[in-house]
Amino acid sequence: MADPTADFFDGLGHRGPEPMLTRVRGTVRFDLGHRDGTDHWVLVMSEGNISASRGERPADCVVSTQLQFFDKVTVGEANPIAALLRNEITVEGNLLLFHYFQRLLPGPPGARDPRELVQERRQK
Amino acid sequence: MTDMVSILDGNTFLVSDSRGDIDPSPTFPTGLFSFDTRFLSRWELTIDGERLNPLSIDDLQYYETRFFLVPGEPTHYVDAKVSVVRQRTIGGSFDEQLTVLNHQGEPVELTIRMEVGCDFADLFEIKDVKEKVGAAQAYVEEGRLRLSYRRDTFRRETFITSTTPAEIDEHGLTFRVRIEAHAEWTTNLHVETMVEGAGGRDLRLGLINHTSRIKTEMQGDLAEWIGRAPKLACDCEPLGDTYERSLADLAALRYTPLAFESKVPTAGLPWFMTLFGRDSIFTCLQSLPFTPELAGPTLQILAVKQGTKLDDFRDEEPGKILHELRYGESAAFEDQPHSPYYGAADSTPLFVILLDEYERWTGDVELVRNLEQEARAALRWIDTYGDIRGDGYLWYERRNTRNGLENQCWKDSFDAISYRDGRLPSFPRATCELQGYAYDAKMRGARLARRVWHDPVFADRLEREAADLKSRFNRDYWVEDGEYYALALDAEGGQVDALSSNMGHLLWSGIVDEDKAAKVAAHLLGPRLFSGWGVRTLAEGEGRYNPVGYHVGTVWPFDNSFIAWGLRRYGFDEEAGRIAEAIIDASQYFRGRLPEAFAGYDRVLTKYPVQYPTACSPQAWSTGTPMLLLRVMLGLEPHDEHLVVDPALPRGMGRLELLDIPGRWGKIDAFGRGRVDIHHEQEVVDLESERSNQPLMQALPDGGR
Numbered sequence: 001m002a003d004p005t006a007d008f009f010d011g012l013g014h015r016g017p018e019p020m021l022t023r024v025r026g027t028v029r030f031d032l033g034h035r036d037g038t039d040h041w042v043l044v045m046s047e048g049n050i051s052a053s054r055g056e057r058p059a060d061c062v063v064s065t066q067l068q069f070f071d072k073v074t075v076g077e078a079n080p081i082a083a084l085l086r087n088e089i090t091v092e093g094n095l096l097l098f099h100y101f102q103r104l105l106p107g108p109p110g111a112r113d114p115r116e117l118v119q120e121r122r123q124k
Numbered sequence: 125m126t127d128m129v130s131i132l133d134g135n136t137f138l139v140s141d142s143r144g145d146i147d148p149s150p151t152f153p154t155g156l157f158s159f160d161t162r163f164l165s166r167w168e169l170t171i172d173g174e175r176l177n178p179l180s181i182d183d184l185q186y187y188e189t190r191f192f193l194v195p196g197e198p199t200h201y202v203d204a205k206v207s208v209v210r211q212r213t214i215g216g217s218f219d220e221q222l223t224v225l226n227h228q229g230e231p232v233e234l235t236i237r238m239e240v241g242c243d244f245a246d247l248f249e250i251k252d253v254k255e256k257v258g259a260a261q262a263y264v265e266e267g268r269l270r271l272s273y274r275r276d277t278f279r280r281e282t283f284i285t286s287t288t289p290a291e292i293d294e295h296g297l298t299f300r301v302r303i304e305a306h307a308e309w310t311t312n313l314h315v316e317t318m319v320e321g322a323g324g325r326d327l328r329l330g331l332i333n334h335t336s337r338i339k340t341e342m343q344g345d346l347a348e349w350i351g352r353a354p355k356l357a358c359d360c361e362p363l364g365d366t367y368e369r370s371l372a373d374l375a376a377l378r379y380t381p382l383a384f385e386s387k388v389p390t391a392g393l394p395w396f397m398t399l400f401g402r403d404s405i406f407t408c409l410q411s412l413p414f415t416p417e418l419a420g421p422t423l424q425i426l427a428v429k430q431g432t433k434l435d436d437f438r439d440e441e442p443g444k445i446l447h448e449l450r451y452g453e454s455a456a457f458e459d460q461p462h463s464p465y466y467g468a469a470d471s472t473p474l475f476v477i478l479l480d481e482y483e484r485w486t487g488d489v490e491l492v493r494n495l496e497q498e499a500r501a502a503l504r505w506i507d508t509y510g511d512i513r514g515d516g517y518l519w520y521e522r523r524n525t526r527n528g529l530e531n532q533c534w535k536d537s538f539d540a541i542s543y544r545d546g547r548l549p550s551f552p553r554a555t556c557e558l559q560g561y562a563y564d565a566k567m568r569g570a571r572l573a574r575r576v577w578h579d580p581v582f583a584d585r586l587e588r589e590a591a592d593l594k595s596r597f598n599r600d601y602w603v604e605d606g607e608y609y610a611l612a613l614d615a616e617g618g619q620v621d622a623l624s625s626n627m628g629h630l631l632w633s634g635i636v637d638e639d640k641a642a643k644v645a646a647h648l649l650g651p652r653l654f655s656g657w658g659v660r661t662l663a664e665g666e667g668r669y670n671p672v673g674y675h676v677g678t679v680w681p682f683d684n685s686f687i688a689w690g691l692r693r694y695g696f697d698e699e700a701g702r703i704a705e706a707i708i709d710a711s712q713y714f715r716g717r718l719p720e721a722f723a724g725y726d727r728v729l730t731k732y733p734v735q736y737p738t739a740c741s742p743q744a745w746s747t748g749t750p751m752l753l754l755r756v757m758l759g760l761e762p763h764d765e766h767l768v769v770d771p772a773l774p775r776g777m778g779r780l781e782l783l784d785i786p787g788r789w790g791k792i793d794a795f796g797r798g799r800v801d802i803h804h805e806q807e808v809v810d811l812e813s814e815r816s817n818q819p820l821m822q823a824l825p826d827g828g829r
Contacts, residue, residue, distance in 0.1 A: 020498075023497070081464075082456055082458050085455055086277055086457060107434045107435045108436070111435050112436055113441075114523060115511075115513075119514075
């Protein structure tokens, strides 16, 4: 069965250093509720090196939401900042780390590069 | 309509009528607001069922007002048997001390009623009236009235309590009181707002900076803020007044974004009490010599929220700096794209410009080092996603066609960019000032790369690109038959040839060829652009010119302050002085508080500057304007560890002293005396100034005075 959240966290370890996070250090725990309980993931950001593993350790920032919703976040279909404002995601601790975590997410599927749009129009 | 009275503390503010009452308005932002949400839309005081009338209003501080009122119609003043004082403060929460005085020689029994209600409107629902999706409900609880709004997981609440026990119902608080002869009765009403977050607690809770502050803290904070700013002593009274007003207003406009500890400037009351990339950066640039503490946190929050992905709804691209950040329901449910919205083509180069200017003043190399990746990403954005047409210019075209902005430059109304004959160009568009900012960002980025990031190869490349951009720009944008720079290029690369104020910013950026600068200056101060109160946004005679058109004929103080800066950069001291003098003159008509814009009517015609009908006030970059004009007139320029002072003051300005200018040099004083004659056509300097062709090194460290 497809598991976008696991795919996302597992994929982080294979990415190589993230240049936009070289000054960031901290841990973020994700508490993701579902019918049978709660899944826990811990994301470690350490000067550009990113890794994530399952576990329920204390962290600098704790993010809580439903797994089903978080699945959409990991594939870019849901925006985590808007979700925070409407309380669909809650964050405790260092909110800045939540903002940095967001840099690891893909954009909405189907989003366009403005240069391609203009080029296509010119070719028409 | 009676005049509105506002008090504010960053993005929490209250707008009421002159009685202190809030009557619900679906279309005008009256009420108590916080985080882009209205938390009180009704707050009406009656005594024995009668509304009150104002005798006077004391604007004590930006966060505090006092109303003196009497029951009944104004004609009954003389017979007032009781009077009422409402003293209110805002500082996270809202507090009102209500005092009723009995002036008679016998006791009086009164029914005092505060009618309370809330629609929990999002600021954008007031701009563009909409029915609420969620449900509001009032609850009478032990000792308090709770107003609540819920839409799915989204919850906002208002709590109202009173120190004197009240009869509470779902629509307000009632006090049945007996006041003895010549005695008074008082209660303190406390209004707390809640933005629900984790565990049902306030989203802002746990962040020290987001808890409510009591009045004494607010007083202390304001006193320290003013104490840290340079002291101005001058002969020109309007200048002194507008400087003082601006310092206090800028203090009021600061707010702490979520997840941050430091304050950054919001853009303006009442519609723009939030972070805007462009407005915040311009305000920081203007105020750096005076209140440098705003720039660092502004750069940091803009860096944290820098775009990292492609998102059409938000017009986001990797490396782009945000345009607007909101916390209300419309952002939360993605009716509006402000979480944040990235539809601005100038905020990204301006970010690099501020970073460099900030380092030049403060010497804070550490921040430049910390933001290296973000600054590089911003510079990369200019050459990639920003260059939509792939021809080496900076362009914009929205991808969010539902509620994104058509014009993604400071003149962002739909009709702001036009040809001479009034036609609107196709998209994408490349306005001229964007190219100036891109040029300046590359030049400044090169300086930072060389000095802080130790990357001379990158620095050389940026400088080569800047030189290339400058030479192409001076060819492609120069309108030969008018001898000025086109407002923009259109989608075919043709010139959008209206004569506008935008080219004033080009002087500030340094992209103007020396041999073209005099022509530009002459246009800016010529009769079609200069109204006598300042430079119009669009020249008289252009197809869309309208003296009361938002970006097509009005005079914007902020725009003028950057034009004046540009004019001095190219040595047009007299012209810069004329603009400074005109704007400072205009400030007198607004009690020192320059509005967002005033009408472009000729000064000879109106004798006083006519305020633009819905102009925002106070507005951050208007507030910063007197500061930048002071800098321009004194010729303050950091050079390594020194501050160079090279004054060029209009003669009418008299003597001017600015003491304790903070920076990497510690604190320095600057002096100037008016001696540039403001005569039209030509510059006249007196003997004293002719003797000094060199920059006047009047900067003295404190100890050397």
